[in-house]
Amino acid sequence: MSTSALTPTEDGDLKEQDPSLSEDKVVVLFKPTGGDTPLLKQTKVKVLRSAKFVDVVSHLSRQVKRAHVFVYLNDAFTPSYDEQVGRLFDWFGSGSGGEGEFETNGGSARKKKQMLVVNYSAQQAYG
Template sequence: MSVESEGAEPAPKAVVSNKVTVMLKPTANAPILKQKNYIVERSRHVGWISNFLKKQIQAEPDDQVFLYINQCFCPSPDQEVGALFDLYESGKKLVLHYCLTPAWG
């Protein structure tokens, strides 16, 4: 799996530039994750994060996970994490709020 814990040993500098830190924050009725920061490859899509998150919170296969940027809009599932990070990073992290029911936007 290409998701690494933020506390892991740093990778060589060339590899780190291909990854970004994503912070997953629960909203509304969403379960809280034990770990909230993940290092993800820039080329991964938002849909991949959604599927990863569903596994982490042990959601049912038919459950839907809603992801929000800046607590106001949902990124498209086919958008790359790296592009979103470049536009919306905050404190060197891409902050994504997640919930199981629509919350904003």
Template sequence: NNNSSSNRDSGAASPEIPLTLSASVVLADLPRDATAALASAGGFPATSKVVVKFKAVGSALALQQDVCKISAARKFEEVVRYLRRKLRCKDTDSVFLYVNSAFAPSLDEVVGNLHQCFKNAHDQLVVAYSITPAFG
């Protein structure tokens, strides 16, 4: 019984505050601007292309042709496959890709969305790559 009082005194567990459903906000619909953004996200025509510029980081081999075009509707995994093919990677080799040397996108991210959000002044999606983890 002494243990139960020491648990209460330690303050480790936060007190439970009962919340009713009426105390929380429930959205019946998304706001109009969010609905419009979601409707248009990923809706790229099959002919729309994105320019991807590859930058080698660390000891990764530089590509002879460091710019390619890929369909905006494709997923980022296609960029990874393309780069692995160009670098002649084995199945067991690791390659780490980062957009703007800042973050590694999800493999199912749409390339056109990444381009819209993170393109550089030359209208290119810059993808840094390395054979060891390099950024965030």
């Protein structure tokens, strides 16, 4: 993982180390897929939009204590590891319809949580 862009914190957040970097972050939600996939204590992390997806995968690998994990977006495909997390969030993040997007729940409206859902598995799960 690139130490200039991200470092894990005690609460599970991936946090920038260089204060000159942008504060713009996205929330990544890790969801286990498959029977023997280890569960995480911290399932949500904040990641800089400019970080590469490989940084997210490296962090996840360390958390599940595996040399390699299989990761998927939309329960179907693995994006390029060179892709920026911010772009993946814009394209595939839940609730990515914009700042003003709301969800109704029994007549009351509340703002949707926007996050990038990353399914992970110890074995190949799809395809």
